[in-house]
Amino acid sequence: MSPHSRLRSLTGPTARAGAILAAAAVLTATAAACSSEKTKGGISPAVVSAASEASRHAASAAAEASELAGEEASSAASNAAALISQAASARAASASAAAASLESRAAAFESSVSAQISAARQSASAALSGVPGTGNAIGDVTLTGIPTTATDGYPAATVTITNSTSQKANYAVQVDFLDSSGATVETVVVGTTGVAPGERRTVLAHGDQKVDAANAKVARAQRY
Structure with a gap:
């Protein structure tokens, strides 16, 4: 399971992804409750499971898509919402073929x-390679931590980037997740491209290692 699908709620610029994830969580819980017997109304557990998995995949993609630029991110979120809506319809109709196809x-x-995200992160990592100190854009980036209680123990934070220059720019940001002692437990690089002058954009940074509690800090940020 992708770490993204473990997220349960987000706020602010990522509220849409949060709503999608919450919808997926509801379907996932329903599938778990119906794994060994039919639900009330005679809905097949296989349909519920397939619809839930379809929603989970879509929700995971929606969370990841926060790193994409403008139209790509909007399109991905819309597609994810449509898939979840269709999965809910297939579940309600107990349509096994439709649910399997959607999954x-x-x-x-x-x-x-x-x-797409993997390619973007590779570009961001390359942009940070050899950057001295904290980079040239540390002042353009702020973090908002997401409690690990909302992520099943996985560290996560929203990264808000504001282009303070007069030219369109790409950004690469290194986020360090720290444990309660202040030690770095994981480092994540995120990036976004084509940020217009004065534009504010928010992307999601998340770790793959569970921790009891985590803080996040911007270690480096480069505008290029």
């Missing part, structure tokens, strides 16, 4: 978004 499509959608 397959949603998994492919998540893979596609993940590939």
Whole structure:
């Protein structure tokens, strides 16, 4: 399971992704409750499970898509919302073929978004390579931590980037997650491209290692 799908709620600029994730969480809980017997109304557990998985894949992709630029992010969020809506309809109708098809499509959608994000992160990591000190854009970046109680123990934070220059720019940001003793437990690099002058953009940074509690800090930020 992707760490993104473990997130339960976000606020502010990522509220839409948070709403999608919350919807997926409801379907996931329903599937768990119905894993061994039919739900009231005779809905097949297999349909519930397939619909839940479709929603989970879509929600995971929606959270990841916060790192994409403008139209790409908006399109991914819209597609994810549509998939979740269709999954809910298939579940309500107990349509096994439709639910199975949606699960397959949603998994492919998540893979596609993940590939885009992977490429973006590679570019961001390359931009940070060899950057001295904290970089040239540390003042353009702020963090808002997400409690680990909302992420099943995985560290996460929203990274808000504001282009303070008069030219469009790309950004690469290194986020360090710290444990309660202040030691770095994980480092994550995120990036976003084509940020217009004065534009504010928020992306999601998350870790893959569970911690009891975590703080986040911007270690380096480069505008390029």
